[in-house]
Each structure stands twice: as structure tokens, then as C-alpha cells.
Amino acid sequence: MSGKQPSFLIINVSRIGDTLLVTPAIRAVARAYPGADITFAGHPKRCEVVRHLPFISSVRGITKNWAWLLGHRRRQRFEYAIVYGFDLALVKYALRVAKRVVAFRQKDAALNQKLYRAVEPPPFQSMHSAHVPLLLTQALGIEPDGDHLAYQVTEPERAWALSFLQQQVPAHKRPLIGLQVASFPTKAYRDWPVRHFAALCDRILCAYPQAHFVLLGGKEESAKIRELRAHLEDHATVVAGKLSLRQTAALMQGLGLYVGVDTGPTHLAGAIGVPMVALYHCYSPGRLLAPLGRNRLEVVEHPALDGGGTMLSEMTEITVERVWQAVQALLKST
DSSP: OOSSOOOEEEEEOOOHHHHHTTHHHHHHHHHHSTTOOEEEEEOTTTGGGGTTOTTOSEEEEOOTTTGGGSSSSSOOOEEEEEEOSOOHHHHHHHHHHEEEEEEEOOSOHHHHHHOSEEEOOOOTTSSOTTTTTHHHHHTTTOOOOOSOOOOOOOHHHHHHHHHHHHHHSOTTOOSEEEEEOOOOGGGGGGOOOHHHHHHHHHHHHHHOTTOEEEEOOOGGGHHHHHHHHHHHGGGEEEOTTTSOHHHHHHHHHTOSEEEEESSHHHHHHHHHTOOEEEEEOTTSOHHHHSOSSOSSEEEEEOTTTTTTOOTTOOGGGSOHHHHHHHHHHHHTTO
């Protein structure tokens, strides 16, 4: 690639965590081509996580279900498109709107022939999840610009979060600790039991009587949230299912500590840089998923990580004592 700065279309239709995982690759493109026009196309309900990043020019929503309708009457206006995932409709859309398309090798051999670069996907769990997206940018000769995830809280969002916390939580209630008690339903094997969270909170309150807990998440984990809220009584504020994605992120930036299982908000906490304790199942280990390039992070791996654990291994095997040690390490350092 030479001459004037090329334009890029980055397509990644996925959940919150997987959307954030491509931000190091996008940042690498921006560093290699300062001032280049970079458009990000993602899931309409998830692409908000990359909005306001200084190295992305514009953000738009797209799905594989209606991508086939798009781009038929417009000239190829992007120099390059980088497509993550294996949805043929998205790759075909990219081929209609970009001169050169880079993607992982698809199952359709004829489609692969049309790609500018068809990159072999790495074997399952052979490398960190933040490094996988970089394979496509490296196929264009673009070197990485760090592997930490990126998220930008705006000043109005920061002001809103400060006001919200002042209204909801008395100023003397500190440290303020966010809890993400569940992953999404199809990954429920990653969930740490609510009774373990309750026991952990009891230990925290014993050592820090003025601590206050913010219960994060969505409507899917409402039953677990109600159970934990009943245990904590006035030591907790529930925001699960009540805030937008960006409001949740702004609120998280004001936390003194985040404790959560492996799911989207945990990736978000890592991108923001809040002090955090993250719990990982042996089938989805932290060594492949935990935030990179961040300080004030304690990764709690499942004890069966290197001992024959499977998807059926239960998160109850992570003890309250182990997580409490991680929490203490961070609270004592702040």
C-alpha cells in the first residue's frame, strides 16, 4: 500500500467482548495510516462500544441478515475491507463495497479466490483472543500498536455517571465495587455461584464495613441479581437491566474495583482500565481471554486449567478464599 491514505471498512458483527477484541487491530491501522478514513460496521446493539474512539471515523450498524441487500448500487468506495468472522453475507457485502477484502479463509473456495488476502484462522485456543484479529491487519503488513483493548468514555458520560452515583450511593460508602455475577445464558458454565459471591461480599464488608456493591448486568441474570440483592440488603445498588451499554461503561469507570466472570462487561472493564478481578473457566481460560497491557488486574483461573478440565467442570471449584485473596491484593494497593 502506498500513495495517499487509503480508506478502510472494518466489519465485525459480534457480542460486546468480541467487538472490543478488534480494537487493537483498528488502532494498528490508524497508527500505520494517520488520518485515514476508518469506518466500523458492527452489530446494531453492540457497535456503541467503539463509538467515540479517536481512531475510528464513523460507526454504523449491520447484520448478516440484511447485509445481502446493501452495496449493490454503490461503487467500491473503500480501498480495503477487513472482515472478521465467517458470515458469507458480510464477506460478499465487503466485496461489493471495497476494492480489496481481507478475511479469514472461508468454507467457500470460490469466495476465497476473490479475497485480496485469505488468512488461515488459528487453531482453536492456540493464541490469545486479542491477538487473533491482528492476524488480518498483519496480512496487510500493518504491525501491532499494543494489544490492550480500547474504549472511550466521553466527558458528558463521565459527568452523568458522577451525578448518578452521587444520587444513588452516599459519599461515605466506599470502596465502590461492581459485580458481574453471570455470563450470557449460552455460556452459563462460566458463572460463579451466587452463594460464592454472597460469601465474598461478606468478607469484604467484614474488612471494609463501608463498602458498597453495584450489581451490573442485563435482564437475563435478574433472578441471580435479586438473590444477591436480598442477601446484601442496603449494601447494594442494582443497575442491572436499567442502563444503556454506554451508561454502564461510564458508571464502571467510577468503580474502585470490579469483580466479574468472563463476559462482555469484563472485557469492557479491562478496556476502561478499572481495577478488576476476573474469574475464568478452564474451558475459556484467562490466559487466552484476560485483558492485556493493563495494571491492577488479578486473573483467577479455574483450578482444573492444566488438569484435564472440561466444559462440564464447575466454577464452584474456584473457592471464595482464592477470590478474596485477589480482591485484597487490589484493595490494599489503592
